[in-house]
Amino acid sequence: MDAYGSPSGHLDLRGLTKNSFEESTKKSSSFGFTSPPLIPGLLRCLRDVVGPNAKPTAIQSLSIQHILSPDSTTDSQPRWKQFLLAAETGSGKSIAYLLPVLQSLKQTEKSSSVSSPQSTRKENPRALILAPTHELSRQLSGFAKDLLHEAKLKVVCASRANLPTRSTEASKRGTSREMKMAFDDESGATEMDVKPAAPTTRQADIFVGTPTKILEMVKGRGWDRTEDDIEDQDLSLEEKERRRWKLGLGRWKAEPEMGLANVEWVVVDEADVLFDPDFQETTRLLLSEISAARGQTIALTPEPSLWSFDSSETEPSDKTVEVINYPFNFILTSATIPNSLSNYLERHHPSMQRLVSPKIHRLPTTLQTEYVDWSGGNKLADIEKRIRQVWAEDSVSPGAAGGVPKLSKVLIFCNKGKKVEALSEYLEEKGIKTVWLTGSGSNRLKGSNRHLEGFLKERPGRSDVEEDEDENVEAESDGAPTDPNDPKTTPHVMITTSLLSRGLDFSPDLKNVFIVDEPRNLIDFLHRAGRSARAGQRGRVVVFGKYEGRGSERARTIRRRVAELGK
Ligand SMILES: Nc1ncnc2c1ncn2[C@@H]1O[C@H](COP(=O)(O)OP(=O)(O)OP(=O)(O)O)[C@@H](O)[C@H]1O
Numbered sequence: 106m107d108a109y110g111s112p113s114g115h116l117d118l119r120g121l122t123k124n125s126f127e128e129s130t131k132k133s134s135s136f137g138f139t140s141p142p143l144i145p146g147l148l149r150c151l152r153d154v155v156g157p158n159a160k161p162t163a164i165q166s167l168s169i170q171h172i173l174s175p176d177s178t179t180d181s182q183p184r185w186k187q188f189l190l191a192a193e194t195g196s197g198k199s200i201a202y203l204l205p206v207l208q209s210l211k212q213t214e215k216s217s218s219v220s221s222p223q224s225t226r227k228e229n230p231r232a233l234i235l236a237p238t239h240e241l242s243r244q245l246s247g248f249a250k251d252l253l254h255e256a257k258l259k260v261v262c263a264s265r266a267n268l269p270t271r272s273t274e275a276s277k278r279g280t281s282r283e284m285k286m287a288f289d290d291e292s293g294a295t296e297m298d299v300k301p302a303a304p305t306t307r308q309a310d311i312f313v314g315t316p317t318k319i320l321e322m323v324k325g326r327g328w329d330r331t332e333d334d335i336e337d338q339d340l341s342l343e344e345k346e347r348r349r350w351k352l353g354l355g356r357w358k359a360e361p362e363m364g365l366a367n368v369e370w371v372v373v374d375e376a377d378v379l380f381d382p383d384f385q386e387t388t389r390l391l392l393s394e395i396s397a398a399r400g401q402t403i404a405l406t407p408e409p410s411l412w413s414f415d416s417s418e419t420e421p422s423d424k425t426v427e428v429i430n431y432p433f434n435f436i437l438t439s440a441t442i443p444n445s446l447s448n449y450l451e452r453h454h455p456s457m458q459r460l461v462s463p464k465i466h467r468l469p470t471t472l473q474t475e476y477v478d479w480s481g482g483n484k485l486a487d488i489e490k491r492i493r494q495v496w497a498e499d500s501v502s503p504g505a506a507g508g509v510p511k512l513s514k515v516l517i518f519c520n521k522g523k524k525v526e527a528l529s530e531y532l533e534e535k536g537i538k539t540v541w542l543t544g545s546g547s548n549r550l551k552g553s554n555r556h557l558e559g560f561l562k563e564r565p566g567r568s569d570v571e572e573d574e575d576e577n578v579e580a581e582s583d584g585a586p587t588d589p590n591d592p593k594t595t596p597h598v599m600i601t602t603s604l605l606s607r608g609l610d611f612s613p614d615l616k617n618v619f620i621v622d623e624p625r626n627l628i629d630f631l632h633r634a635g636r637s638a639r640a641g642q643r644g645r646v647v648v649f650g651k652y653e654g655r656g657s658e659r660a661r662t663i664r665r666r667v668a669e670l671g672k
Pocket residue numbers: 154155159160161162165192193194195196197198199200439440562607608609610635639640
């Protein structure tokens with residue numbers, strides 16, 4: 106069966122029953138964000154972030170009700186909680202896990218082992234939030250900071266940017282490895298180094314980062330590299346030394362910076378990616394390192410071939426349950442639960458509580474889907490034509506409050522980096538300024554989200570640009586004056602691969618997502634389309650394909666499957 110054969114072949118709903126959702130929504134009119142009560146500082150910041158009239162979304166109601174509630178354990182040993190938060194894109198899952206984690210950290214601040222007198226490491230966080238990309242880590246740490254202005258917990262983003270060499274290698278593997286290519290650059294060397302804390306600087310309570318970067322802080326930069334990584338290559342001595350420096354080898358090897366003994370909470374955001382075949386080894390290694398640091402050994406057994414998106418391989422031959430009980434609170438979250446992840450959880454975390462929105466694996470109801478038939482001529486010209494139609498619609502749409510109508514932003518997903526670059530070049534020639542980003546491109550900025558400026562949702566009272574200044578990240582600027590509403594001078598079009606399809610919260614100005622290549626499967630489609638129509642905003646996904654005449658069967662099958670996601 107192919108990737109579009111059946112949504113349920115790839116999106117696993119086992120155990121994702123309505124659970125306590127109906128119960129929680131019945132209560133939600135009086136429940137709000139107030140019961141169980143949030144600490145006042147957190148509540149005030151939350152109001153600033155989501156607005157004074159906001160109600161919790163379904164997944165937030167569930168998380169507040171179940172994760173925040175006091176533990177009923179009576180014995181002296183803490184009972185560590187395990188939760189899966191599963192809800193559609195743009196439904197507020199970040200806040201759903203941040204609220205209970207931040208509140209718990211604040212409430213146990215004094216009583217916890219945070220001082221860790223035995224640790225000699227510079228950082229000894231109490232919570233880790235893991236994400237697959239530097240960009241998402243950066244945005245999530247920003248969300249957490251927004252909620253913590255008053256609660257005074259310290260959050261640090263520990264991600265890294267691009268590694269051209271690995272990404273280039275990965276790109277050769279082609280479309281089926283697109284996700285791997287997109288995320289592979291997290292293991293690169295052109296990293297943002299976390300500035301070591303000065304002796305008087307307060308240690309961070311929470312680190313947000315990719316598993317690779319966190320592991321590097323725990324084990325020391327270069328821990329997973331050997332001279333073999335450069336020895337085989339025909340390089341000059343100077344180039345070899347440069348590679349050593351990039352990889353953290355030899356005299357460039359760094360001391361471990363982070364201790365894990367204090368970690369009480371671990372959140373795995375985009376869990377289906379971080380437990381997929383390409384990431385799971387690193388993710389599970391980090392989880393077992395945390396356990397070991399907290400005095401409990403967890404064996405790292407290899408997984409059977411659970412990890413394929415191919416539905417024929419999703420049933421494990423050996424269904425033996427090997428329960429893992431990590432000695433910390435463990436939250437996984439995702440908008441899509443493939444069979445592989447569901448099987449993994451059944452096998453290793455059978456008592457994990459699954460909190461699920463009833464709209465999981467559905468497109469947002471505020472998202473309109475449109476299908477555009479290729480003209481049979483130049484496909485790049487077809488895309489340009491549809492972009493200009495979007496702006497023509499904007500220019501006559503009401504709601505511009507008497508001023509110049511604001512043109513909306515367009516996010517375009519291609520499958521391959523080369524196509525991304527070709528489309529960008531074409532549109533630029535036609536006078537449309539673009540931002541293009543691929544896993545192997547050098548235009549992702551180290552430790553910053555400036556390359557996404559104007560496209561990500563702005564944070565109240567604080568922009569990512571200001572945030573970048575904290576990190577001393579230089580942004581490129583040609584100094585030319587730009588009109589923020591002119592698509593010739595200010596980018597209104599971003600072109601990328603699946604790299605940016607995961608988790609990022611784009612601006613409500615981004616109303617249109619164009620999918621110009623066939624997504625690998627429905628999971629990929631849901632995440633790409635879900636960059637628009639977030640938090641109840643209206644949006645549109647435009648799916649290009651050959652829907653008429655000979656050779657149109659595949660596109661029409663996709664169209665039928667996508668229509669089922671919208672029901
Ligand atoms: N209760 C709420 N009311 C209004 N807006 C909210 C609420 N909760 C969250 N939001 C806003 O919704 C947007 C989407 O939130 P978030 O990025 O956490 O979604 P998500 O479920 O993680 O999506 P994805 O699956 O794509 O990662 C954010 O801009 C957030 O500020």
